[in-house]
Amino acid sequence: MKPGDLVVGADSHTCTYGGLGAFSTGVGSTDLAAAMATGECWLKVPESMKFVFFGKLNKWVGGKDLILNVIGDIGVDGALYRAMEFCGETIESLSVEDRLAMCNMAIEAGGKNGIIAPDKLTAKYERAIKNSNRPGIGKFYSSDKDAKYASVKEYDCRKIEPIVACPSLPSNTKPVRALKGVSIDQVVIGSCTNGRISDLRVAAKLLRGKKVKHGVRLIVIPATQKIYMDAINEGLAKIFIEAGGVFSTPTCGPCLGGHMGILAEGEVAIATTNRNFVGRMGHPKSQVYLSNPAVAAASAIKGTISHPDEVI
Numbered sequence: 001m002k003p004g005d006l007v008v009g010a011d012s013h014t015c016t017y018g019g020l021g022a023f024s025t026g027v028g029s030t031d032l033a034a035a036m037a038t039g040e041c042w043l044k045v046p047e048s049m050k051f052v053f054f055g056k057l058n059k060w061v062g063g064k065d066l067i068l069n070v071i072g073d074i075g076v077d078g079a080l081y082r083a084m085e086f087c088g089e090t091i092e093s094l095s096v097e098d099r100l101a102m103c104n105m106a107i108e109a110g111g112k113n114g115i116i117a118p119d120k121l122t123a124k125y126e127r128a129i130k131n132s133n134r135p136g137i138g139k140f141y142s143s144d145k146d147a148k149y150a151s152v153k154e155y156d157c158r159k160i161e162p163i164v165a166c167p168s169l170p171s172n173t174k175p176v177r178a179l180k181g182v183s184i185d186q187v188v189i190g191s192c193t194n195g196r197i198s199d200l201r202v203a204a205k206l207l208r209g210k211k212v213k214h215g216v217r218l219i220v221i222p223a224t225q226k227i228y229m230d231a232i233n234e235g236l237a238k239i240f241i242e243a244g245g246v247f248s249t250p251t252c253g254p255c256l257g258g259h260m261g262i263l264a265e266g267e268v269a270i271a272t273t274n275r276n277f278v279g280r281m282g283h284p285k286s287q288v289y290l291s292n293p294a295v296a297a298a299s300a301i302k303g304t305i306s307h308p309d310e311v312i
Helices: 012-020 029-038 063-074 096-104 120-128 197-207 225-233 236-242 293-302
Strands: 006-009 023-026 047-054 082-087 113-115 151-156 163-165 173-175 186-190 217-221 268-271 287-290
Touching: 006 012, 006 029, 012 023, 012 096, 012 113, 012 120, 023 113, 063 096, 063 151, 063 163, 063 173, 082 096, 096 113, 096 120, 096 197, 186 197, 186 293, 197 225, 197 236, 197 293, 217 236, 225 236, 268 293
Parallel strands: 006 023, 047 082, 047 151, 082 113, 186 217, 186 268, 268 287
Antiparallel strands: 163 173, 163 287
């Protein structure tokens, strides 16, 4: 996959690749099979919504908080079948990993796709990926200066603090400090949303030399096998294990209630995953909160939903 590509996949979070400047979206299994067989895919061109971010990010705030802020603002169907274009000075300085996290959750706002115009950071990221089958950095497209949008939203990032999505919708958002005292049974750090090496480094920074609260399960899931090996080689896996956590090979696992960390009746989890619908991670009477990796790690230490500053 490279900037300028059209990418389809049988997972709704295929939209992640928009962080690299590709039009990427999830399709049904039949549509995907047809695309593989014919090399073609027919799509209705979506209207575009523009989301402009400006101002310096506060400490512990990243791409996950920006997209949760958007979803909390417009709702889970606020971008229904629309392209969500993220731009502005804050996005231009945002790491590629955080851009991927933002586009990953476009579907949680009902979007057809999320996309960020590729730039120098994208080119650097692409050059670091050795792909002998497709050399080069792809095609860099950007919106026309006179492009028309269904709507335009602007956000002052200086006002955005670490955000948590409360049960049972990604749009039910609150600042983490507003949730003081909410006890948890499980913490999941990783997934396709926040399982990149930068996410694991943030979590390890907070967990180094500390212990997970007694009675709390911590599960750390890298997004890929390469990240899994990088985490081992950097000593991050050791930090997680010594803190009392479980370090897993890549898997969707508890994110979709498949295996490993299934919540029982009445249990509460905070996760860096992308969905917190009723029964998403197990029993229909369990609850899931969504956050960034720093909030999740701090919460694992405290045993309650906590701001990272509380454990530093």
